[in-house]
Amino acid sequence: MIVVTGPTASGKSSLALKIARECNGEIICADSRSVYKDFDIVSAKSTVDEQKEVPHHLLDVVIPGEDFSVENFKTLAIKAIEDIFSRGHQPIICGGTWFYITSLLGLVSIAKVPPNEALRAELEKKSSLVLFDMLLELNERRAREIEPNNRERVIRAIEIALGEAKDTHDERLCDKYEIEFIIKDMERKELYTRIDARVDEMVKMGLEAEYERNRAKYGPLPIFSSTIGYGEFEENPSRLVAIEKIKQHTRNFAKRQLTWLNGFERSKPTGLTLCHVRTNMNNSTLE
RNA sequence: GGGUAGGUGCCCGAGUGGCUAAAGGGAGCAGACUGUAAAUCUGCCGUCUAACGACUACGAUGGUUCGAAUCCGUCCCUGCCCA
Numbered sequence: 188m189i190v191v192t193g194p195t196a197s198g199k200s201s202l203a204l205k206i207a208r209e210c211n212g213e214i215i216c217a218d219s220r221s222v223y224k225d226f227d228i229v230s231a232k233s234t235v236d237e238q239k240e241v242p243h244h245l246l247d248v249v250i251p252g253e254d255f256s257v258e259n260f261k262t263l264a265i266k267a268i269e270d271i272f273s274r275g276h277q278p279i280i281c282g283g284t285w286f287y288i289t290s291l292l293g294l295v296s297i298a299k300v301p302p303n304e305a306l307r308a309e310l311e312k313k314s315s316l317v318l319f320d321m322l323l324e325l326n327e328r329r330a331r332e333i334e335p336n337n338r339e340r341v342i343r344a345i346e347i348a349l350g351e352a353k354d355t356h357d358e359r360l361c362d363k364y365e366i367e368f369i370i371k372d373m374e375r376k377e378l379y380t381r382i383d384a385r386v387d388e389m390v391k392m393g394l395e396a397e398y399e400r401n402r403a404k405y406g407p408l409p410i411f412s413s414t415i416g417y418g419e420f421e422e423n424p425s426r427l428v429a430i431e432k433i434k435q436h437t438r439n440f441a442k443r444q445l446t447w448l449n450g451f452e453r454s455k456p457t458g459l460t461l462c463h464v465r466t467n468m469n470n471s472t473l474e
Numbered sequence: 475g476g477g478u479a480g481g482u483g484c485c486c487g488a489g490u491g492g493c494u495a496a497a498g499g500g501a502g503c504a505g506a507c508u509g510u511a512a513a514u515c516u517g518c519c520g521u522c523u524a525a526c527g528a529c530u531a532c533g534a535u536g537g538u539u540c541g542a543a544u545c546c547g548u549c550c551c552u553g554c555c556c557a
Contacts, residue, residue, distance in 0.1 A: 195512080220512060230512085258509045286511045298508045334506075337515040347508070415512045435501075440512050446505060 188268070188364045190288060191281040192217075192448070193371025194378060194441040196385045200233060202371060202464070203281035204241055213242040213271045215264055217282030217291065220414055222248050222255055225404070228389050228397045229416035244271075251405045257297060260287045268360070285447040292366065293359030294456060298343075300350035310342045321345055367460045370448055379438055386416075386434045395420055395429075415440055 189212070191203040203214055214233075216222075221230035224247040233243055244267040249255045264280075264287075271278040280288060289295040310318060319335040325348035333340045360366070373381075398417045405411075412418040415436045423429040452461070 218512090219510090254510085256509045257511080261509090284511065286507075286513095290508085296508060300509080302509060329508085332507090334515050337507090339510070339514045340507075343509075409510080413510080413513055418512090436512080439501090442503090443505095443512090447507085450506085 188360075189277065189279045189367045189369065190292075191279060191369045191371070192283060192285065192288060194444040194448070195283050195437060196231075196382045196441070197371035197373060197378060198381075199281055199283070199371045200231070202369065203279050204233070204237060206369075207241040207277075207279050210277045211275075212277040212279040213244065213267075213274075215244045215267050215271075215278055215280045215282075216246050217260070217264070217280050217284050217287040218245075219260075219284040219287060221246055221282075222260065223251050223410070224249065225251065225397075225401050226414070228392050228394045229414055231385070231389070242276075251401060251410055252408050256302075257287055257290050261291050261297075264291050265360070283444055285444060285451075289451075292361045294361060298347040299352040299354065300347045301353050303346055303350055306346055306349065307342055310345060311338075315341070318342060318345065322348070325349070361456070361459060365460070367462055369462050369464050370452075372463055375445075378441060382437045382441060383434050386430065386437060389416065390430055394433075395426065 189206060189210075191199050191206065193199040203212075206212060207214055216232075218230060220226050221232045222245055223230070226232070232246060237243075238246070245260065245263055248263060249259075268278045280291070282288065286295070290297050313321075315336055315338050318338060318341045319330065319333075322330040322333070322341050322344050325345060329344050329348070330341075333344060335341070394416055398411070398420050401417070402411060402421075412421055416433050419429040419432040419436065420426075423432060455461075
């Protein structure tokens with residue numbers, strides 16, 4: 188099994204495609220936005236032709252507005268991996284949602300307590316300080332790991348402390364299969380140039396129209412405002428300002444992805460074959 | 475030409491005599507990450523210094539004052555209104 192990852196706009200998708208062609212591979216997209224139907228341009232989904240050439244999984248599996256989380260991703264991805272192996276093909280996980288990738292592989296474990304909307308709504312009313320105190324009472328060790336201001340995390344931790352664990356699959360794929368990591372890496376400056384160019388390209392392809400279409404089709408949704416490439420049009424009356432903001436936010440996002448990747452490399456997980464790829468490397472160095 | 479509102483750190487923007495290297499936001503840099511993760515959150519962020527600290531700063535310049543981004547004079551620039 189191969190994992191191809193890297194920051195946004197690093198060219199990981201085309202690299203994954205290239206590898207897939209060479210080794211009878213099928214691609215599993217680990218991307219929190221391309222799982223949504225109609226999020227085509229924003230999430231830079233592979234084209235229809237590319238999808239015809241190489242099978243892609245986990246694309247268009249949810250309708251905007253429906254709940255979707257890592258857990259769903261993991262369930263679907265494990266199924267896809269098994270199917271791919273059963274066909275004698277090679278699964279290639281490709282995407283920039285590092286949280287999805289690590290939890291799929293079992294490098295990070297996710298609590299088995301399902302979300303409790305009623306509890307969340309109740310907790311949402313409380314101040315961050317009160318919430319943090321609650322967590323300190325319930326699970327001090329966990330509380331120490333979370334920033335008191337990170338309400339989202341504190342609430343989930345309380346939910347876990349109060350909830351009942353449900354049985355879910357927790358096998359570590361990283362123990363079950365041999366995994367090769369290919370991390371696209373390049374100079375920050377070059378990455379940022381590529382990001383700018385890609386945003387311009389997306390705009391040319393009709394990013395704004397796609398947003399308008401989805402907005403009209405699904406109504407106002409939180410997923411729109413929290414998606415780089417849509418939210419900016421929502422917030423800025425000026426189209427040009429919105430485009431600049433998209434570029435900026437994409438750079439910020441890439442930085443966060445790099446923080447993950449850097450941390451991953453530093454921790455040097457055992458049992459994994461790590462392999463770096465620089466953009467100036469040619470195909471043969473991928474072996 | 476007359477009137478009027480202003481000129482604050484990379485940007486936006488608060489601040490009307492000491493508590494101000496100057497709120498807040500953005501950007502930038504670094505980081506965290508157990509079911510929203512393109513999300514959420516943290517630290518740094520004038521210059522020099524490992525730090526204590528020192529220095530330079532609120533359009534320009536000259537004053538008032540023990541003390542000025544804040545008060546006064548002159549000049550420069552910008553927006554709006556009237557000619």
